[in-house]
Amino acid sequence: DIQMTQSPSVLSASVGDRVTLNCKASQNINKYLNWYQQKLGEAPKLLIYNTNNLQTGIPSRFSGSGSGTDYTLTISSLQPEDVATYFCFQHNSWPLTFGSGTKLEIK
């Protein structure tokens, strides 16, 4: 099974900051990496699919990059409404696996 490791587990940043969330796969996942945002009490929302493709309706301050085993979600200018937990998810091979999440807080 492919293990997905996210870092940091908690990230505290100020409004307007550029923030970077990391996700590392235990083997090459060929860019089949999605990012989800989950706000408290809500279902997850798809932000980015296949490493760097912005889902319709998602603000352009969100972007993704990476290849092989290392992937990144970047928020170019943090907004108060971005407070949430962010999960990466690989769909390169079965079983599908999620990272454990990064909780993003505002300082």
Place this chain on the structure above:
Amino acid sequence: EVQLVESGGGLVQPGRSLKLSCLASGFTFSNYGMNWIRQAPGKGLEWVASISSSSSYIYYADTVKGRFTISRDNAKNTLYLQMTSLRSEDTALYYCARLTTVATDYWGQGVMVTVSS
């Protein structure tokens, strides 16, 4: 508007069974694969099972293989998860979610399953 509405959750004793349903609307259900994904209280997300649009392909997480069965009825726009031999570690919010070729894109609001004596 895509809508996925789960039902069938509740409190169940260990070793018993429960069947979840997910009613889909706002898209052509028979054209899409579907997932069940769960989240234990205060924990992360765990993929449970997937089924292709015509039920030709079915996959399970090792943690539920042999105990859970995913199925669908395209005529009723409904996805199912039959859960048997339930354990305390199956306690979670269960989401159904639409599967495309590139992503699990739309999610329901989830249904809670609590396994306890």
